[in-house]
Amino acid sequence: MTAGTVGTAVENTRTRLLATALRLFSEHGVEGTSLQMIAAELGVTKAAVYYHFKTKDEIADAVVAPALRELDQLVDEASTRRTRGARIDHALAGFVDLLVRHRTLAALLPSDPGILRAIDRSLRPSGREPFTTRLLALISGPDPDIRERVLTHVLLAGLGLAAGAPDMAELDDETLREHLIEAGRRLLGRPRRRQ
Amino acid sequence: MTAGTVGTAVENTRTRLLATALRLFSEHGVEGTSLQMIAAELGVTKAAVYYHFKTKDEIADAVVAPALRELDQLVDEASTRRTRGARIDHALAGFVDLLVRHRTLAALLPSDPGILRAIDRSLRPSGREPFTTRLLALISGPDPDIRERVLTHVLLAGLGLAAGAPDMAELDDETLREHLIEAGRRLLGRPRRRQ
Known part of the structure; x- marks a missing residue:
């Protein structure tokens, strides 16, 4: 060997x-x-x-690390798009895609404090702003008003929880992705995409 | 005495x-x-x-009981409205109002398994369908398609989590209520309300 x-x-x-x-x-x-x-x-x-x-904490941190790294990359990529619409479309499609690929992990978010602590531990020492803040800035500009903050919060929480919900477990990835993106586009006031 | x-x-x-x-x-x-x-x-x-x-479980059950009872009453009331639009408007405004009045409880939903277990215990023996199923039927009719199920799920989860989010704690009740209702109306494709 x-x-x-x-x-x-x-x-x-x-x-x-x-x-x-x-x-x-x-x-x-x-x-x-x-x-x-x-x-x-x-x-x-x-x-x-x-x-x-x-320790088990180290394992939990390593379990959440790939999704958090992908989120960071996603926001970086979306930031390079020239128009606000293109940035939102890229971020939304990428966020939904990431949630669907990490469905098992997403399912733990609403009920497992151990996973939430792992995410918190991973974000804190990086010195970077949490992806929620970065996504909010991407969607609403650097100085979002209250309305935009509430809409973005409903978006991130709603898509995140729906992706991992037991009721959604029977849906195949493509169907779940399509409908989550539609929900996001409605919330953000983006026109429906042509199929 | x-x-x-x-x-x-x-x-x-x-x-x-x-x-x-x-x-x-x-x-x-x-x-x-x-x-x-x-x-x-x-x-x-x-x-x-x-x-x-x-027991502490009995206390947790009693803490969640009023909000669950109000949710049930809300769905009953909304069901009596004649048009689908009126049923949705009544249910959405009532749901948001309830979340805002129970903000402290809503804040526990995403991170406290003890509260989720209390809700689960309270719903199970009642023999009634959970309010999520009843709200879904109210919003989408008795035989909702996948698209309507996903939208309703994003709605309930997104509004529920946003209402209790630490980022939203600084907002007064009326501001939070207004923006949560707007998010809900967007998701459900309802026209904007006149102020």
Whole structure:
């Protein structure tokens, strides 16, 4: 085995570990999931889990990290668009796409304080403004009025919760994406897109 | 002291107890609040609390009960309106009004599993459909399509979360109400109201 394949195997274990942790978080909550449960589900020793993560908080942080990174990139990308309409369209489509791809994680948002704490821990030390503030500035300009702040809040909360709602679990990704984007466009007063 | 004034005093204690419990739930979460803390905050003995409620679950149930009862009444009232537009307008204005009056409770929804469990416990044995299902039927008719289901879900979740969001705490009730109703009307494709 070369150093390269060892690296890949370690990376694979880390990826499987995070997927397994997310699944267990969904079933038992972050509080109700132990490192031991994750190890047992993966069929590895607790020491193998410790090799990657020292605490459950570190695992929760790593579970939310990809979606938060994508959100940041999305706002950066949308900011480069020239018109306000194009910025909103890009941000809305990207936000909905991200929610749909991370549906399992989105489903934890309304009921799992462990996930909310992980998101909070991840945002705090970065020194960056939270993506909600950045999305708001993108949608409403640098000095949003109260009306725009309320609309943006309803948008982010409504789309985020609907994407992960048990009632929506039966919908395929494309159908969910289409209707969430329509809801967002209505809220933001954007014209309906042609199919 | 007559039997009547004793009854009133007992009722007052119960009302104060629930207001105090809600405040402590807001600060410490349902999990982090004990009967002892509630008694201490009220300046009564734990036995006085026990006179009204045997467990913290009973207190949580009683804290959410008035809002759930009002929601049920709201849907009943809105159902009597003759046109779909009038039913939607009545339900939306009533729902927003209710959220704004119960802002402190609404603020607990996204982060406190104890409150969500209390709501769940209260709805289950009633044999009634949850208000979300009844509101959906009211807004979209008895056989809503997927598009209407997603829009209604974004509406309920978005308004509910925005009403209790820390970012919105500085807004006075009337301002919050006005902008939440506007968001709801946009989502449901209702014309703007004249001021």
